[in-house]
Amino acid sequence: MPEPKQPEKLIDDKGVRIDGRRLDQLRPIKLEVGILDKADGSAYIEQGKNKILVGVYGPREAHPKHIALPDRAVLRCRYRMAPFSVDERKNPAPSRREMELSKVIRESLESVVLTDLYPRTTIDVFIEVLQSDGGSRCAGITAASLALADAGIPMRELVAACAVGKIQGHMALDLSDAEDKYGEADLPVAWVPNANLVTLLQMDGILTINEFEKGLTMALDACKTIHSMQQEALKKKYLVIKEVAEEREETEVVA
């Protein structure tokens, strides 16, 4: 697919962005939990044109054995982009970018998983970006923590993530592909709400200290919104299961 042309303006005179959003508005987010059969846990996220599937396996026996740790589970993470997920085909060989993102995404999740309950095992998180539209590492983290929860892995809480950036001199929430490419800065953030910890923070571009502080506040506010969406997505699957189980129990009592 040919790359879309550079838009003349990223923000129009009324302060509206190319996709019709305000500066502090998220793209539409769709979350689904438990959509894969074989994985122990799975989740799917759509955020703008991002389409990301996450599968979690574990806790399971560590392979190769030498990576196992005596006092905790090893968390493993792979962030991967499908060759067809971007305008120009991506070489399927793992890129340096994917290796870096796998590391920072793993580090964003480590502190919420109760790894010390499962020594000598691994917990594997596979993030497959099927279509990429800016902010895919954050959407990946949002879905990954849902997939971990779906796998029944004990966690302190869910991690929510969202990026902010700077376009035409203004801080803007949740940049799309074009905004990321033609904007001035990108600041992805992952947040653990109750522990009040930022567990992923990266930045490229130029930001003043004030812009950084403002952007961080915007990102954390968005993470709060996303965090409640995550909780709803889990309820949507598990409240139904609970109701079905309760109904069955009632009929059994009657019989």
Place this chain on the structure above:
Amino acid sequence: MSFTPQLPPVAKLEQKTVIDLVANGKRIDDRTADSYRPLQIQVGLIEKANGSAQVSLGKSKVLVGIKVETGTPFPDTPDEGVLTVNAELGPLASPLFETGPPSEQAIELARVIDRGIRESKAVDMKSLVLLKGKKVQVVFVDIYILDHDGNLIDAASIAALAALASAKLLKAELKGDEVVYKPGLHPLPLNNHPVAVTFAKVGKTIVVDPVLEEEQVMNARLTVTIEKNGNICAMQKGGLSGFTQDELKTMAHLAVQKSAENRAKILAAAKG
């Protein structure tokens, strides 16, 4: 695939000592929380490189070499030269490093240094074009870790800037299809001077320039790269836990001050 690394057993035994010291306002090497280890910068050690710098940050030692060669530009940036940053964390530098393809630590290090240089537009990429879309100069920044005693990111960032600022190249021109070099060296055109400042959260305390023992027990790490006007041009958080919003703000402000101090030392050393 990225997986949780193993902590050396000694680090686990030292853990409490290191954390207790920091909690009491001391550090294992007798520094204050906001001070760097002694910094030494030497430029021009490698005659065959266009630029080079060796940096000692305490016992950490990093050598950076700059090579400039002709090559082809990327199709999406036909009117810019090419910048490539690579890092080698060889087994010579630490028992923690192994031979083989670059580790994720090496990739992260190289990419963080790359972001600082690229996003601050430090190297004047337009000036590296010989024939638009066809021939440009390619700047290779190769980071060689010689001795690892913590905070390789700052040592590498300092060495990379010193090497770039002291780099000299031949004037290249295009005659027909041939690249010809004119005699006489001129400096590599630099527009900005990015400097990385790295913090570690040890226990509940933030310290700057963590030594290896502190890195091994830290909860989290943050690198803030500041360009010459005091703006942030790159950031990277590492480590298994995280930072509060207030901690992040404090570090961003402190980074501006610390980077200015180091930048002055780097530019003085690069002038020779």
